[in-house]
Amino acid sequence: MRTPILAANWKMHMTVGEALAFAEALAPLIGDAEGVEAVVAPPATALHSLGEALAGTPVKLAAQNVHFEDKGAFTGEISPLMLADVGCAYAIVGHSERRHIFGETDEMVGKKAGALLAHDIRPIVCVGETLDEREAERTFAVIESQLDGSLADVPAGRATDVVIAYEPVWAIGTGKTATPEMAQEVHAFVRERLTKRFGDDASRIRIQYGGSVKPGNVFELMAQPDIDGALVGGASLEAESFSRIVLFDRTEESSS
Numbered sequence: 001m002r003t004p005i006l007a008a009n010w011k012m013h014m015t016v017g018e019a020l021a022f023a024e025a026l027a028p029l030i031g032d033a034e035g036v037e038a039v040v041a042p043p044a045t046a047l048h049s050l051g052e053a054l055a056g057t058p059v060k061l062a063a064q065n066v067h068f069e070d071k072g073a074f075t076g077e078i079s080p081l082m083l084a085d086v087g088c089a090y091a092i093v094g095h096s097e098r099r100h101i102f103g104e105t106d107e108m109v110g111k112k113a114g115a116l117l118a119h120d121i122r123p124i125v126c127v128g129e130t131l132d133e134r135e136a137e138r139t140f141a142v143i144e145s146q147l148d149g150s151l152a153d154v155p156a157g158r159a160t161d162v163v164i165a166y167e168p169v170w171a172i173g174t175g176k177t178a179t180p181e182m183a184q185e186v187h188a189f190v191r192e193r194l195t196k197r198f199g200d201d202a203s204r205i206r207i208q209y210g211g212s213v214k215p216g217n218v219f220e221l222m223a224q225p226d227i228d229g230a231l232v233g234g235a236s237l238e239a240e241s242f243s244r245i246v247l248f249d250r251t252e253e254s255s256s
């Protein structure tokens, strides 16, 4: 009932040429990607060309960030209108690097999510606790307040267009993955909060896990009842590795 969504977050990697070569290499590896949704989020400079290359393929285009106004004097920013113009189906908002390095608040993330929906772009809203917060047993409190603020501008009736990405900050780019059980525990909590806010629609909202996902651990993560996909950084930079994540590779199950 929830179509798994596997998304590549390239962060500040990939030139236009590299992005196009990736798209060409990925296509035969994933075929028609039946039963799953594959998404690639390149840096803004590659959005237009990659969007053209992906047209007619099953792979959807995503942005890594957005501003919440349509246009204006916001030097360096890119609007949802512009993302729609280059064919973005999704945009990541509130990634922990945006929150921690660039000071984004839940309020800003909420405005971005609302602005994207107004342009029919689906937000991938990221939440996640730091190591200190986890050790202080504040994980659920942190996730709860991030969700409340970041989803404040999502109108009732649009909830199922939102994707949540639970990414424990201590697992991002560190090689430390949350165990499937740890991730499931938080995913179940996220769904409970979503149910309080959106009622039955919450059962149709997809919740991705992110943080050192790779071919060797994707299968057991995806086997958890509330894990509906993955948001992948490092292991998404090679087409071969990302294709195995899209297809939930089983072959390395024991090596994770």
Ligand code: PGA
Binding pocket: 009, 167, 171, 172, 173, 174, 175, 210, 211, 212, 213, 231, 232, 233, 234, 235
């Ligand atoms: P990672 O990054 O897979 O390299 O840990 C995930 C993310 O930041 O979205």
